[in-house]
Amino acid sequence: MHIIKQKREFRESLLSWYSREKRDLPWRRTSNPYYIWVSEVMLQQTRVDTVIPYYERFIDKFPTMEILADADENDLLKMWEGLGYYSRVRNLQAGVREVVSTYGGEVPTNRKDISTLKGVGPYTAGAVLSIAHGIPEHAVDGNVMRVISRLLVIEDDIALPRTKKIFEEVVMDLIDREDPSSFNQGLMELGATICTPKPKCLLCPVRDFCIAFHERKQEELPVKTKKTKMKVIPVASFAIRNDQQQWLLRKRPATGLLANLWEFPMVERMVGRTPQQMVHEQFGFELENLVELLSFKHIFSHLTWDMQSFEAQLQEVGTIPEDFRFFTEKEVEGLPKPVPVLKIWEEIKQGGKYDDCK
C-alpha cells in the first residue's frame, strides 16, 4: 500500500504539525491518568469549547479519585448539568470507585484491566493508555475513522461495529512507538480541525499521503449508512407552586432518558385540553385544590424522543407519586436539571408566565 512505504514520513509530518498547531487545552497540561480519563469521558459527547469550563469545574470540585469516589450523586449530576448523557458520569464514578477499591488508586496500565472499568470502552481505554502512560495503543474515535478512511480510501461502512477493527489494526501499524500520545492526539486533532466532514485539504499537513485527496474523493468518505429514525414528541411542562412558595418537581426514574434528573411535571401535549384538565387526567390530582399554576410551557419539542420509552415514562408519572416533591427556590437551584428545564427555570425567575396551549 502506498502509505506503508512512507510510514516514517507520515508520522513526522503529523507529529511536527501537531506540535506546532495543537490547541492549548487544559487536559493537555497534565499526564494525570485520572484527569485524562475525565476529559475523555466528557469529550466523548461534547465539543471541546463546551467541555473546557465543565472540565475545570469538575477537576476543581473532585481533584482526586478518592474525592470523586466519595461524592454524593446529586453533586455529581449537578457538575454534569447541561452536558448530556448523564449515565456516563455515574459510570465514571463507578469506574473510579473500582480503581480506588481494587487497584490501590492506580489507573491500570494495560488494556485488559482498564477495559473492565465501568464506562471505559475500547476508545477511552486506548486514549488513557496512550496519552497518560505513553503506551502504544489505538484510540479510534469518529475523527480517527474519518481521517484514516480518507488516507487509505477505506470504503467500509463505519456505522458497522466490525469496521472499527479495521481502523484499529491500521492505527496499530502506523502508530509512532516513540510518542503514541502525540500520534493519537494528532490524528484526532487533524480530524477535528482539518479533516472535518467538509475537509480543508489545502491546509492539511499529510495530504501528500492521502489517497482520497489524490483521487478527489475525500468528500465521499467515510462511508456511513445508518440513519436515525426518532420521533419528535411535543411535551407540556407545568411549573406549579404551593402557598408556601415551593415548587413541585419530579425526580425522573433511575434508568432511561435523563435518569435521576429533576424536572417540572411533564405530560405529552394534548391539543384542546386546558392545563387543569391535563394535570387532572395525567397526574390524578386537582390543580385548584392544591397548588397554583404559575407557568406552563411547551418544551422538549426540539428533542427527539422514542415513543415507546416516552409512554413508559408516562406510566411512571402515574404510578410513582413519591417522586413528586415540593422545593424552595433555593433548593431548586441545587438540583441537577436537564437543559430544557434550566431554560424554563430561568424564564420563571424572570417572571415569565405560561404559554398558550392550543
Add this chain to the structure above:
DNA sequence: AACTCGGGGTG
C-alpha cells in the same frame, strides 16, 4: 447487530 442515551452546531 440494533437500539438507547442529549445537546449544540450548521446550512
Add this chain to the structure above:
DNA sequence: CACCCAGAGTT
C-alpha cells in the same frame, strides 16, 4: 426547519 455529530451500555 432538517440534518449532523459519536462512544459505551444494554438487549
